[in-house]
Amino acid sequence: MKGIQVSSFGESHVLNYVEMDEPVLGDNDLCIRLKATGINPVETYIRSGNYAALPSLPYTPGSDGAGVIEKIGKNVQGFHIGERVYVSTLTGHGTGTYAQKIVCDVGSVYHLPEEMSFEEGAAIGSSGFTAIQALHQKARIQPGEIVLIHGASGGVGSLALQLAKLCGSKVIATAGSEQGLAMLLALGADHVLNHREPDYLQNLSFLTEGKGVDVVIEMLANRNLQNDLDVMAKEGRIVIVGNRGDIEINPRLAMNxxxxxxxxxxxxxxPEQKGQNAHRLNAALTHGVKPIVEQIFSLAEAKLAHEMVIKQRGSLGKIVLTID
Incomplete structure (x- = not known):
């Protein structure tokens, strides 16, 4: 089978499109013939070698994908050959989702709704589970609360927006471009703010009727955390999903x-949280929540896709690779 193999850490040129051995099926596993794979920013950090936990070389990147079941382990129930599924796994058996096939345990495979494309399915996994974990297990979101999502036009943020609205929250979402702001309004945001404009948070007191924000889902804490503290309501909750450096804050605001x-x-x-979140995510997908796919590359173009991910740009959803 064809796939992407990384034999040394470095820039995007280390993503080599090669012939690979097919993964071996275990008794509790499924073999998926992948049709698409989703790219996550963390995969660019791992590829470069700038990440705390690095895989053994050589390795195939990727934890998210969607495709069709090709083989089923003898202990697996609830799935059948030919069924459309999406996968979200951190532990493929020697291979990730940047490949034509992957073998993974049954707990990492989920039914793909018929109305969703394989490209959309490949954009669900890590982004969807991150958004749900942040909103439910960490922020303990409640109906009627005001939620600020910083960087809501990306893969995680766009799903978090939809999920928060599904919970009955009022959502204030930020993006860095007019196109991104328009997308957020179309997804149901109550208010949008351009985080590239100076003092873009100055109207939050008016938008929250002087109360402040109950929950912040923060994608870039090293830039925004102090500002988040400034706009919080009493007993508010900030969940840090992303960070790229250091920041100095005034803890007095958190105390007061x-x-x-x-x-x-x-x-x-x-595993217990993953099971709960899988049910939440399935329910959300059946009620119209969908990932946003920004751009599609072929598997052989993984280098170009990684370069696009790390550019300083306003994200508009998820970047996906199609697989022949």
Whole structure:
């Protein structure tokens, strides 16, 4: 089979499109013939070698994908050959989703709704589970609360917006371009703000009727965390999903308002939480929540896709690779 193999850490040129051995099926596994794979920013950090936990070389990147079941382990129930599925796994058996096939355990495979394309399915996994983990397990979102989503036009943010609205929240969402702001309004945001404009948060007091924000889903804490503290309501909750450096904050604001600041990492999600979140995500998908696919490349163009991910740009959803 064809796939992407990384034999040394470095820039995007280390993503080599090669012939690979097919993965071996275990008794509790499924073999998926992948039709598309989703690209996550963390995969660019791992590829470059700038990440805390690095895989053994050589490796195939990717944890998200969608396709058709080709083989089923003898202990697996609830699936059948030919069924459309999406996968979200951190542990392929020697191979990730940047390949024509992947073998993964049954707990990492989910039914793909018929109305969704394989490209959309490939954009669900990590982004969807991150958004749900942030909103439910970490922020403990409640109906009627005001939620600020920083960087809502990306893969995680666009799903978090839809999920928060589904919970009955009022959502204030930020993006860095007019196209991004228009997309957020189309997804149901109550108010949108351009985070590239100076003092873009100055109207939050008016938008929240002087109360402040109950929940912040933060994609770039090293830039925004102090500003988040400034606009929080009493007993508000900030969930840090993304960060790219250091920041100095005034903890007095967290003390005065009794604000909770919580970090999260998808890899820390327990099997119990993953099971709960899978049910939440399935229910959301059946009620119209859909990932946004910004651009599609072929598997052989993985280098170009990675270069696009790391550019300083206003994201408009997820970048996906199609697989022949």
């Amino acid at each position: 308002k009794e604000i909770q600041i919580t970090g999260m990492l998808l890899a820390n999600m327990t």
